[in-house]
Amino acid sequence: MRKPLLIISRDPHRALFDSARCLLPLADIEPHLVTNPWLVEGVNSRDFRHTTVCDFINDDLVERTCDWIVGANGIRGIVALHEKMVIMAARLRTAHGLPGLQLDTALLFRDKVRMKRAVHAHGVTVPEFRALDDDGDLAAVDWSRGRHVIKPRCGVGSNQTHVVDSLPTAREVWRRIGARAGEYEIEEFIDGDMLHCDGIVRDGRVLHTSVGQYHARPGNVAPGAMAGSYLLPNGDLTQRIADMHERVVGALGLGSGVTHLEVFHTPQGRLVFCEIAARPGGGGIDRMVLRRYGVHLREAAIRIEADLPPTVARPPTSAGDQTVWGRVGIYPDGRVPTEFTAQECGELGVAEYEYRPAAGGNHHLPLHSTDYAHRFILSGGSPADFMARVERLRAAAGQ
Amino acid sequence: MSQPPSEDRQLVVLGASGQIAAVARRLGCRLIHVQKPGSPLEQFIEPGSVRSTYYTVDYTAESFPSFLEQVLRPLAPDAVVSVREDGLGPAALANARLGLAGTPLEVVETLRDKAKMRALLESKAPHLTVxxxxxxxxxxxxxxxxxxxxxxxxxxxxxxxxxxxxxxxxxxxxxxxxxxxxxxxxxxYLPGQEYSAESFSVGGVHRIVALVEKHTGPSFVELAHVVPAPSLDVSAVPVIQDQLTEFLDVVGLVDGPAHTEFKLIDGGIRVIESHNRIGGDGIPHLVRLVTGTDLQRWSMGWPLGLGGPGPQDRPAAAAAAIAFATAPEGVVQSVALPRLEFADATVEDVRSFVRPGDEVAVLTSSSARVGSGSVSGADPSRVLAAARRLAAGIDVVCRPTGARG
Incomplete structure (x- = not known):
C-alpha cells in the first residue's frame, strides 16, 4: 500500500513537477493535496485523487482542515515547501507524532531572533540584533554603528523590511508599521556581498551544499529591477560558508531537510550570518543547482519530508567543469510584461526561461522578492563571463 | 434578523456531478463542494476565485461527522444539500449537527430504507402500499x-x-x-405500468410538478421516460395527486424535492419507492422542457430561498422523452452516434456514456447502460418513439471480455 502523505502547497501546482515528471514519488506515496484556487491549474484527479482546494486567507481554517485530513486518512508524512507553511506543517507533525521537522526546531528556523540567538550561542557571527517590541528597544540600539534594518521576525520574501539610518527615522518607520510586541526585530546593516548556501541534510549529516553569490542584494524589490545569483566555483570562500552552514544546522538541531542559508561577506572578508530557512531556496535556485550539480533540491526536500532517501536527479558534472550557472529575475515594472522570444533567449545564452505575466498582481508591481515577471537560468565560463551575460540580459530587457 | 446577500451565503454540496456543479454555480452563492476521491476537479473549481472551494471526503464514511465538526462548522455554511442518493443521509446529518434547515434525517431514512417505509405506510396509509x-x-x-x-x-x-x-x-x-x-x-410484485412523480414541497405544501411514465427492461433497469405520461387517463390525475400528497405527508416530508415511483391499481396509487431528491436519468431536463420548472436549480437552492420557479420559466415543449441504449457485456471497441431527424420531434441530446476500452457490464443496473437520446415535441407517444429510435441508433460495438481486441 502506498504511504498516505499530506502535501500542503502554496506554490503553483507545476512546482511539484520538473517538466512532465512529478517530483512526488507517486509509486510510493498517495498524495493528499491541500492547495488554493489560484494554484490548481494542472491538478489531475487521477494522480491527485485526494485534493482539497480551500481559501488560504485564514491559516487557522487551513490548519484545521489539514489536521482533519491527517487524522482521518492515516497520514504518515507532511510535505510543505513554502516558507509560510513550514510552521503549520511542523505543528501538525508534532501533534500527530509524524516524522520530519518538529515545531520546536521549525520555530528556530522561522523566528529570526530565536534563530540568531541559537546560532550565536554556537559561535557563529551574527549582526548586532534585538527584538523590537517598543520604542525603548529603538532607543537602546547603538546608532553609532550606522544603518539598521527593521524587519518582521517571521517575514518572508523581504516583505516589510526597512533600512533606517537614525533613531528618528526608525521611530517614524516603527510608528507607521504599528506592529505588536513579538512581531519585529532590528539588526545592524551589514555592508558587503550577500551569498546563499543551499544544503541537503539527512540524519544530521550534510549531504550537499552549493554556494551562490547574489548579483543584486535581496531586498531591492523595485519595479523593473533585476535580481538573482550565480553559483561560485569551489574554493576557500565556499568552504568557509559550507562550514558555517554545518555549524548553523547543528546549532538549530535540524535532523533532516533542505536548507537555504543567507550570509553577508564583508569587505573585510568576515562572514556574518543573515538567516536560514528549512526549505529550498526560491527564485530558480533549485534550477541552477540542478544544472550545476545534478541535485534537485525540491525533489530532495519532498523525499526527505516523505521519509525517503534523497536522490540525485542526474550524474553530477565533473570536478573539472568550471561552468558558472546562475539565475536572473526581472521584476514587473508596472506594465504587462512582454515575453522574450525563443530566438532572443537563444541569442542571450539562456538555458531556461520562465515568463510570468501574472507577476505583480493587478498592478504589475513586485509583491515579494521572487515575484519575477521573467526568470532566466543561464551560464558563463567564469563569474565575470556570467555577469557579462547578465548585463546583456539587462540591456535586452531595457533596464 | 436579515439574511446576508445571496452571494455571501455558503452552500455545501455533497457529491455533485459536473452538471449539478454548473447548476449550483448559477445560484450565485458561495459553494463548498464535498466530493469523493477522484472527482474531476476542474468541474468544481473556478480558478482564481474562492467562490467555489473543494474538499475530498468520503461523506459516507465513519469519519464524516468529524469532518463536519472540524472543517465545515468553522466555515459556518448556510445549508448542506445533495441530489445523490448516497449523499442524502450525510446532508441531513450535516444539517442536523450544524443546526441548519434541511430534510430531517428521520425522513431521509424512512425513504431510503424500503422496509421502514413499508412499515410506516402499513400503519398510517395501508392503501398506498403493498x-x-x-x-x-x-x-x-x-x-x-x-x-x-x-x-x-x-x-x-x-x-x-x-x-x-x-x-x-x-x-x-x-x-x-x-x-x-x-x-x-x-x-x-404489482403488474402494470410504472410511473414516477416529481414533486416539490414548501412548508408542507406539496406541488406535483410532473407525472412521468417509465419503461423498464430486464432486471427492471429503466430504459425510457416520457413526460407527460401518455398512458395516464386525465381523469385519474386528481386522485394520483391527492394520494401522492397523502404519501408525502405520511413520510413527513415538509420541504424539498421528491421522486416517487408508483403504479396504479384499482384507481389508486401503490408506492414502489420514493426519495427526497429529484429523479435521475435526465428526468429533470424533461420536466423543465415540459413545465418550465428547473428542479435541479430548485433542489440545490431551496434551503437558501434560491432557485425556485420564476416568471421567466416557461415550458418549451408539450412533451419530452429520453431513452437509453444498451450493449452486450464486454469491452467497447467502437462507438457511433446516430444523426437522426424527426418530423414530429426535436432532438435535444444524444450521447454515449462509454468510450473504446471501457467495460460494459451485464444489464442488471442503470450503470450498465451505454448511451441516451432525448427529444421533445408535441405528442408524448411520438416523442417516446423518437427517443427510442435515437437510442437504438447509438451503435456501441463490444467484444466479449477476455477476447482479443
Missing amino acids: RASVPASLEDAVDTFLSWGGRPAILKPRASSGSRGVVLVESVADLLAQGDPSGQVLEE
Whole structure:
C-alpha cells in the first residue's frame, strides 16, 4: 500500500513537477493535496485523487482542515515547501507524532531572533540584533554603528523590511508599521556581498551544499529591477560558508531537510550570518543547482519530508567543469510584461526561461522578492563571463 | 434578523456531478463542494476565485461527522444539500449537527430504507402500499412468499437505487436461487405500468410538478421516460395527486424535492419507492422542457430561498422523452452516434456514456447502460418513439471480455 502523505502547497501546482515528471514519488506515496484556487491549474484527479482546494486567507481554517485530513486518512508524512507553511506543517507533525521537522526546531528556523540567538550561542557571527517590541528597544540600539534594518521576525520574501539610518527615522518607520510586541526585530546593516548556501541534510549529516553569490542584494524589490545569483566555483570562500552552514544546522538541531542559508561577506572578508530557512531556496535556485550539480533540491526536500532517501536527479558534472550557472529575475515594472522570444533567449545564452505575466498582481508591481515577471537560468565560463551575460540580459530587457 | 446577500451565503454540496456543479454555480452563492476521491476537479473549481472551494471526503464514511465538526462548522455554511442518493443521509446529518434547515434525517431514512417505509405506510396509509416483509432467513422468505399465495414478488435491497439488486421472484426455486436474503426486503410484485412523480414541497405544501411514465427492461433497469405520461387517463390525475400528497405527508416530508415511483391499481396509487431528491436519468431536463420548472436549480437552492420557479420559466415543449441504449457485456471497441431527424420531434441530446476500452457490464443496473437520446415535441407517444429510435441508433460495438481486441 502506498504511504498516505499530506502535501500542503502554496506554490503553483507545476512546482511539484520538473517538466512532465512529478517530483512526488507517486509509486510510493498517495498524495493528499491541500492547495488554493489560484494554484490548481494542472491538478489531475487521477494522480491527485485526494485534493482539497480551500481559501488560504485564514491559516487557522487551513490548519484545521489539514489536521482533519491527517487524522482521518492515516497520514504518515507532511510535505510543505513554502516558507509560510513550514510552521503549520511542523505543528501538525508534532501533534500527530509524524516524522520530519518538529515545531520546536521549525520555530528556530522561522523566528529570526530565536534563530540568531541559537546560532550565536554556537559561535557563529551574527549582526548586532534585538527584538523590537517598543520604542525603548529603538532607543537602546547603538546608532553609532550606522544603518539598521527593521524587519518582521517571521517575514518572508523581504516583505516589510526597512533600512533606517537614525533613531528618528526608525521611530517614524516603527510608528507607521504599528506592529505588536513579538512581531519585529532590528539588526545592524551589514555592508558587503550577500551569498546563499543551499544544503541537503539527512540524519544530521550534510549531504550537499552549493554556494551562490547574489548579483543584486535581496531586498531591492523595485519595479523593473533585476535580481538573482550565480553559483561560485569551489574554493576557500565556499568552504568557509559550507562550514558555517554545518555549524548553523547543528546549532538549530535540524535532523533532516533542505536548507537555504543567507550570509553577508564583508569587505573585510568576515562572514556574518543573515538567516536560514528549512526549505529550498526560491527564485530558480533549485534550477541552477540542478544544472550545476545534478541535485534537485525540491525533489530532495519532498523525499526527505516523505521519509525517503534523497536522490540525485542526474550524474553530477565533473570536478573539472568550471561552468558558472546562475539565475536572473526581472521584476514587473508596472506594465504587462512582454515575453522574450525563443530566438532572443537563444541569442542571450539562456538555458531556461520562465515568463510570468501574472507577476505583480493587478498592478504589475513586485509583491515579494521572487515575484519575477521573467526568470532566466543561464551560464558563463567564469563569474565575470556570467555577469557579462547578465548585463546583456539587462540591456535586452531595457533596464 | 436579515439574511446576508445571496452571494455571501455558503452552500455545501455533497457529491455533485459536473452538471449539478454548473447548476449550483448559477445560484450565485458561495459553494463548498464535498466530493469523493477522484472527482474531476476542474468541474468544481473556478480558478482564481474562492467562490467555489473543494474538499475530498468520503461523506459516507465513519469519519464524516468529524469532518463536519472540524472543517465545515468553522466555515459556518448556510445549508448542506445533495441530489445523490448516497449523499442524502450525510446532508441531513450535516444539517442536523450544524443546526441548519434541511430534510430531517428521520425522513431521509424512512425513504431510503424500503422496509421502514413499508412499515410506516402499513400503519398510517395501508392503501398506498403493498405487502412486504424483511425475511430473517431463506426459510422465512419462502414461508412469506407461500403465504402470499406464491404470486410473483420482488426481492430487493433495503437501501439502494438505480435498479441495483432488484429481482423478480416467480417461484420458490427463484427465491432459493437468490440465497441468503439478509438485508433485503421481499414485497408483492404489482403488474402494470410504472410511473414516477416529481414533486416539490414548501412548508408542507406539496406541488406535483410532473407525472412521468417509465419503461423498464430486464432486471427492471429503466430504459425510457416520457413526460407527460401518455398512458395516464386525465381523469385519474386528481386522485394520483391527492394520494401522492397523502404519501408525502405520511413520510413527513415538509420541504424539498421528491421522486416517487408508483403504479396504479384499482384507481389508486401503490408506492414502489420514493426519495427526497429529484429523479435521475435526465428526468429533470424533461420536466423543465415540459413545465418550465428547473428542479435541479430548485433542489440545490431551496434551503437558501434560491432557485425556485420564476416568471421567466416557461415550458418549451408539450412533451419530452429520453431513452437509453444498451450493449452486450464486454469491452467497447467502437462507438457511433446516430444523426437522426424527426418530423414530429426535436432532438435535444444524444450521447454515449462509454468510450473504446471501457467495460460494459451485464444489464442488471442503470450503470450498465451505454448511451441516451432525448427529444421533445408535441405528442408524448411520438416523442417516446423518437427517443427510442435515437437510442437504438447509438451503435456501441463490444467484444466479449477476455477476447482479443
